Amino acid sequence: xxxxxxxxxxxxxxxxxxxxxxxxxxxxxxxxxxxxxxxxxxxxxxxxxxxxxxxxxxxxxxxxxxxxxxxxxxxxxxxxxxxxxxxxxxxxxxxxxxxxxxxxxxxxxxxxxxxxxxxxxxxxxxxxxxxxxxxxxxxxxxxxxxxxxxxxxxxxxxxxxxxxxxxxxxxxxxxxxxxxxxxxxxxxxxxxxxxxxxxxxxxxxxxxxxxxxxxxxxxxxxxxxxxxxxxxxxxxxxxxxxxxxxxxxxxxxxxxxxxxxxxxxxxxxxxxxxxxxxxxxxxxxxxxxxxxxxxxxxxxxxxxxxxxxxxxxxxxxxxxxxxxxxxxxxxxxxxxxxxxxxxxxxxxxxxxxxxxxxxxxxxxxxxxxxxxxxxxxxxxxxxxxxxxxxxxxxxxxxxxxxxxxxxxxxxxxxxxxxxxxxxxxxxxxxxxxxxxxxxxx
Amino acid sequence: xxxxxxxxxxxxxxxxxxxxxxxxxxxxxxxxxxxxxxxxxxxxxxxxxxxxxxxxxxxxxxxxxxxxxxxxxxxxxxxxxxxxxxxxxxxxxxxxxxxxxxxxxxxxxxxxxxxxxxxxxxxxxxxxxxxxxxxxxxxxxxxxxx
Numbered sequence: 001x002x003x004x005x006x007x008x009x010x011x012x013x014x015x016x017x018x019x020x021x022x023x024x025x026x027x028x029x030x031x032x033x034x035x036x037x038x039x040x041x042x043x044x045x046x047x048x049x050x051x052x053x054x055x056x057x058x059x060x061x062x063x064x065x066x067x068x069x070x071x072x073x074x075x076x077x078x079x080x081x082x083x084x085x086x087x088x089x090x091x092x093x094x095x096x097x098x099x100x101x102x103x104x105x106x107x108x109x110x111x112x113x114x115x116x117x118x119x120x121x122x123x124x125x126x127x128x129x130x131x132x133x134x135x136x137x138x139x140x141x142x143x144x145x146x147x148x149x150x151x152x153x154x155x156x157x158x159x160x161x162x163x164x165x166x167x168x169x170x171x172x173x174x175x176x177x178x179x180x181x182x183x184x185x186x187x188x189x190x191x192x193x194x195x196x197x198x199x200x201x202x203x204x205x206x207x208x209x210x211x212x213x214x215x216x217x218x219x220x221x222x223x224x225x226x227x228x229x230x231x232x233x234x235x236x237x238x239x240x241x242x243x244x245x246x247x248x249x250x251x252x253x254x255x256x257x258x259x260x261x262x263x264x265x266x267x268x269x270x271x272x273x274x275x276x277x278x279x280x281x282x283x284x285x286x287x288x289x290x291x292x293x294x295x296x297x298x299x300x301x302x303x304x305x306x307x308x309x310x311x312x313x314x315x316x317x318x319x320x321x322x323x324x325x326x327x328x329x330x331x332x333x334x335x336x337x338x339x340x341x342x343x344x345x346x347x348x349x350x351x352x353x354x355x356x357x358x359x360x361x362x363x364x365x366x367x368x369x370x371x372x373x374x375x376x377x378x379x380x381x382x383x384x385x386x387x388x389x390x391x392x393x394x395x396x397x398x399x400x401x402x403x404x405x406x407x408x409x410x411x412x413x414x415x416x417x418x419x420x421x422x423x424x425x426x427x428x429x430x431x432x433x434x435x436x437x438x439x440x441x
Numbered sequence: 442x443x444x445x446x447x448x449x450x451x452x453x454x455x456x457x458x459x460x461x462x463x464x465x466x467x468x469x470x471x472x473x474x475x476x477x478x479x480x481x482x483x484x485x486x487x488x489x490x491x492x493x494x495x496x497x498x499x500x501x502x503x504x505x506x507x508x509x510x511x512x513x514x515x516x517x518x519x520x521x522x523x524x525x526x527x528x529x530x531x532x533x534x535x536x537x538x539x540x541x542x543x544x545x546x547x548x549x550x551x552x553x554x555x556x557x558x559x560x561x562x563x564x565x566x567x568x569x570x571x572x573x574x575x576x577x578x579x580x581x582x583x584x585x586x587x
Contacts, residue, residue: 203501384450386501389508391448391485391557392539393478419483421452423504 003214003236007258008131011160013124016268017323024324027268029063031296036060036069039302042087045080046070046304066271066294067282071305074107077247082108088300097246098146106146109246110300116155118297119249122266123156126255129264129323130240132186132215134161139179141189141197142220143169148250149220153188156252162186169193172200183212191218191227191239195363198234199385209236217242219251222310222331222349226356227363228260241330247306248293254328259320262327269297272326273305274314277335285316290335291328309334339435341369341376344413348434351380354410358402360388366425371439378415380407383422442577443511443561445493450506451484461486464503470496473585474555476542487542489514489555491582512557513565514544514581516574519552527554530571536564546585553584 019027037057039046049070050056059068077085082105086093094113098106111119132138138157142149150168157164165182167175169189175197178184187194194216201208216231219242231239243263244251253270254263265272270293274283277290291308311334315327333347340346352363364383369376382403390396396419404417426433451457458477465472465488473489490496493509500507517523528538537559544553553576558564568575576584 203498384506386506386508389448389450389506391446391487391508391510393480393485396450396483396485397480419450421450421457421504422506424452 002210002212004212005214005238008128008133011124011128011133013121014128017125017129017264017266017325019268019324021324024268025063028271028296029060031268032063032066032271032294033057033060035294035296035298035302036304038087038299039304043085043302045076045085046072046302063271066273066305069294069304071280071292071307072303073307074247074309077107078105081105083110085301086110087302088112093300095151096146097148097151097250099246107247109148109250112300115249115298115300118269119152119252120155120159122249122252122269123152124160125266126242126252127156127160127162127186127217129255129257130215130217130238131258132157132160132162132217136160136162136185136215137165137182138162138186138188139165139167139175139182139184141167141169141175141187141193142251148244148246149188152244152250152252153217157186157188172197173204176201176204176206179213180206180211185212186215186217187213187237188217190220191216191223191231192221192363194218194231194235194239195227198231203386208234213237216240217255219243222333224349224353224356225330226353230356243328243331245308245310248295248303248308249298253293257319257321257323261319262315262329264319264323264325264327267325269295271296272314272328274312275307277307277309277311285314285326288313288329291331309336311335337435339367339369339437341378341413344411346378346411346413350411351407351434354407355380355382355403357406357410358388358399360385364422364425366433367435369435369437369439376439378413379418380404380415381418381420381425383425384419385422442513442575443565444489444514444555444576444578444581446510446512446555446557447488447490447493447497447500448508448510449486449488449500451486453479453481453483457484458486461500461505464499465490465496468495468499470499473581474542474544476540476555478540487540489581491578510557511561512555513561513568514576515554515556515568516551516576517554519547519550523552524554526571527556527568527573530567530573531558531564534563534567536560536567544585548584553581 040057092112093110095111098108140153144150216239228239240256243254254265256263273292274289283289291310295303310331312328312331333349366381368379400417407415476487478485539557541556
């Protein structure tokens with residue numbers, strides 16, 4: 001075993017993570033006031049919405065007054081495509097990113113030079129929080145391009161003093177070769193891609209447990225605690241959850257510390273609230289609801305109370321690491337991925353958790369929902385693996401039954417389980433496409 | 442003496458069977474014999490090949506799910522009652538035949554059958570006592586070379 005799981009030395013960029021609470025709230029309020037003033041002065045939509053509420057930026061007296069501000073949604077970004085929410089002149093914009101946008105126009109986001117510097121700081125703090133340090137060799141397998149994952153992780157890892165391998169996504173055999181030959185110590189990618197990489201390494205006879213690789217920075221899709229256990233047991237690395245979204249900045253909004261107890265939000269930059277997604281009422285810490293984020297520093301494209309659609313709770317207890325930054329609970333679902341099948345609420349993460357309970361299967365799956373003669377049908381297609389494969393029809397039918405039973409016990413819905421050949425389910429940009437809803441509702 | 446068999450998962454759709462066969466052909470791997478089990482949704486292609494490890498690595502590298510299973514090749518007389526001799530031998534032993542298939546090559550009035558037993562070692566002990574000839578991979582290669 002070549003892995004070094006020693007606790008990391010303290011990184012100076014992490015000092016802000018430990019700011020005393022009263023100072024943190026003062027800093028948040030000062031930044032909020034400046035940001036709201038800029039947004040009000042330069043973004044027509046924000047000004048119009050605040051005017052409708054007879055609200056001026058100067059009406060904000062404490063950080064708690066944030067609840068008086070209007071919400072912003074993904075629809076607002078679509079409606080103002082591409083530059084309608086810019087608060088800085090185009091000449092000050094140094095970078096655009098955009099969502100992959102499977103239907104219609106993408107969501108566009110923009111950054112000034114200062115915004116890029118802030119984002120880089122957030123990523124440095126993210127890497128430092130989970131013990132990545134100068135001298136690490138970081139294999140960055142997030143996609144480079146319009147997607148924020150690649151360049152976000154790249155700038156952060158470089159600024160930290162790590163050696164970055166900007167390999168981007170895909171070409172798994174080359175990823176494994178470089179990981180081995182370069183002595184890579186840290187990998188950044190989606191958790192589902194890492195599982196695929198583990199599977200492939202096994203086929204190629206490469207034992208990840210014997211490599212120096214010790215840390216995975218995994219994000220860009222919801223994942224589960226079961227998946228973390230599977231990754232850590234199968235590869236010997238520590239798997240950390242990083243959270244972010246393009247609309248706010250990209251990766252680096254929140255990151256787990258070495259205690260792996262839920263991502264800490266970099267609250268001095270991104271102010272979190274939890275609301276009831278139906279009534280829009282703010283909810284207290286510890287209560288589950290939709291995460292709403294306000295960018296406190298962004299210049300090019302400030303976001304006021306952006307509704308993330310991610311369902312989580314702000315953890316009220318202080319983390320063992322001593323950071324004053326609040327943590328969000330692992331995001332297993334989004335309010336807009338919820339499917340209603342035969343009147344039952346279903347989240348794709350529940351299917352994933354159910355599949356992972358069955359030995360030898362990997363969570364490469366697709367949910368196909370259809371409606372036949374007025375009745376919803378739920379089919380779950382699962383890729384078989386070498387480990388799960390039996391050599392008799394009976395053994396495979398048993399596997400189907402075990403998977404169906406596990407899904408039924410988690411979701412209450414009886415699915416049709418279909419086994420499919422490895423790597424036949426569609427993947428896009430390293431994010432697996434989980435749901436195909438064919439119903440015409 | 443046991444043989445290694447490869448079981449390859451196939452989806453039940455046109456072209457699914459030809460993909461692994463073409464891959465083996467391209468890499469000059471001869472299929473000594475095979476059997477296909479299928480259901481409405483999927484199939485299992487069972488293969489006996491000369492270099493099992495090479496074929497397994499090749500298939501897995503090309504994205505097939507492959508499992509290696511131990512089977513036994515037995516020589517039986519090509520005459521009425523040939524198969525019954527083997528089954529009689531195992532009668533009462535509690536050993537179960539999961540599936541079986543045949544080699545096409547015959548020699549001197551004898552043919553070769555492939556058996557998957559739930560307990561291959563137990564079966565071998567009994568068959569040896571009954572003087573039923575098992576054929577290993579080297580002998581198999583010799584017999585199949587024209």
